[in-house]
Amino acid sequence: xxxxxxxxxxxxxxxxxxxxxxxxxxxxxxxxxxxxxxxxxxxxxxxxxxxxxxxxxxxxxxxxxxxxxxxxxxxxxxxxxxxxxxxxxxxxxxxxxxxxxxxxxxxxxxxxxxxxxxxxxxxxxxxxxxxxxxxxxxxxxxxxxxxxxxxxxxxxxxxxxxxxxxxxxxxxxxxxxxxxxxxxxxxxxxxxxxxxxxxxxxxxxxxxxxxxxxxxxxxxxxxxxxxxxxxxxxxxxxxxxxxxxxxxxxxxxxxxxxxxxxxxxxxxxxxxxxxxxxxxxxxxxxxxxxxxxxxxxxxxxx
Numbered sequence: 001x002x003x004x005x006x007x008x009x010x011x012x013x014x015x016x017x018x019x020x021x022x023x024x025x026x027x028x029x030x031x032x033x034x035x036x037x038x039x040x041x042x043x044x045x046x047x048x049x050x051x052x053x054x055x056x057x058x059x060x061x062x063x064x065x066x067x068x069x070x071x072x073x074x075x076x077x078x079x080x081x082x083x084x085x086x087x088x089x090x091x092x093x094x095x096x097x098x099x100x101x102x103x104x105x106x107x108x109x110x111x112x113x114x115x116x117x118x119x120x121x122x123x124x125x126x127x128x129x130x131x132x133x134x135x136x137x138x139x140x141x142x143x144x145x146x147x148x149x150x151x152x153x154x155x156x157x158x159x160x161x162x163x164x165x166x167x168x169x170x171x172x173x174x175x176x177x178x179x180x181x182x183x184x185x186x187x188x189x190x191x192x193x194x195x196x197x198x199x200x201x202x203x204x205x206x207x208x209x210x211x212x213x214x215x216x217x218x219x220x221x222x223x224x225x226x227x228x229x230x231x232x233x234x235x236x237x238x239x240x241x242x243x244x245x246x247x248x249x250x251x252x253x254x255x256x257x258x259x260x261x262x263x264x265x266x267x268x269x270x271x272x273x274x275x276x277x278x279x280x281x282x283x284x285x286x287x288x289x290x291x292x293x294x295x296x297x298x299x300x301x302x
Contacts, residue, residue: 001036001185004164005043010151015047023048026121026130028106028148032155034135035186038073038104040153041133045069048100048129065094069102077109079116086120089128098127107134114141121147155183165192173197180234187231200228204235207287208243208262209253211294216287224280229273237266255301258294265289 005011010029017023029044031037045051045067046059058064070085071077085101093099103109121130121144132148134140156164162178164185165171173192180197181188191197203223210219226232243250244259254262269286273279 001039001164002043003167004156004160004185005040005153007160008153010153011044011047014044014151018047018050023129024149025124025128026132026148027151028132028134028140028145029151029153030134030137031153032135033184033186034105035189037133037135038069041102041104041131042069044131044151045100045102048131049096049098066096066099067102068100069104071104077103077105077113079110079113082109082113082116086117089120089124093127098129100129100131102131102133104133105135106132107136107139109139111141114144118143118147156185157183161185161188165189176201176238179238180231182230182234191231196228197231200226200231200235203232204239205250207232207283208236208239209250210287211253211291213288213291216284216291219287220280220284224283226279229279230270233266233270233273237263240266254290254294255297257297258290261293262290 010031014027027044029037029041031040033040042060042062046056049055049059049064049067051059055064059067062069068085068088071081082103085103089099089101106114117130124130130148132144137145158178161181161183162174165174165178165188168189171192174188177188177191177197181191203226207219207223210216223232239250240259240262243254244256244263250259265286269277269282272282
């Protein structure tokens with residue numbers, strides 16, 4: 001992951017700020033990879049301290065005195081914890097001339113906690129800096145966003161993800177995972193580390209290749225409670241794309257117009273899912289619309 005992060009514009013901007021001695025008091029890293037957010041923040045922290053060797057290792061292990069990474073891994077952001085950070089930020093650095101406070105998963109912080117930090121983010125003492133990490137900006141208060149310099153890491157390309165996976169080791173699932181992860185490395189890593197991805201691929205094919213209305217309800221019930229909702233929709237999208245470009249066998253079952261229609265319906269399903277739509281019902285409606293559209297075009301072609 002380190003190579004991926006260091007290649008981003010966000011990292012290069014941050015590194016340039018450090019090299020030119022014009023670091024902002026407060027930054028926010030927007031990176032939509034919950035699994036790797038904490039590790040990414042520590043790479044930025046190492047750059048902040050211009051660290052290498054032993055110091056870089058201490059930062060990675062969160063054992064450098066002038067670096068605070070909050071909350072503890074697996075912990076939650078609390079008002080008391082943030083109060084302790086604010087109080088600690090009034091103390092001078094111990095080992096160097098500056099201190100850095102990294103707050104991961106900031107998008108999970110309550111409005112009360114975010115408001116508590118406002119003054120400190122805007123006017124920290126000399127040598128005190130903050131780096132906030134968020135996988136989404138929607139829950140972050142505008143008053144917080146106005147006080148930080150925003151660094152954004154967009155989704156990676158399929159090729160970048162595949163190279164990162166291959167660096168970890170060859171795996172027959174790497175290419176498929178890179179294609180299905182929507183540019184999020186952590187999702188791709190999870191895919192290749194568990195047998196569930198093969199099950200999702202099989203489920204996507206079973207759903208996409210169905211042309212019978214009578215089979216829709218059983219299929220929706222079978223896959224409607226999956227933990228991998230986004231991944232299933234993504235893999236369904238890949239099945240349709242493959243058919244559209246002449247790959248796979250789906251184009252012998254569905255017409256081109258139906259496949260294009262199905263891709264539009266998946267885009268709509270992804271939007272609905274973000275608003276916590278009931279997935280079994282969402283899946284049922286999607287399949288029903290596609291099968292009906294396919295029937296309609298079959299009749300027109302007859």
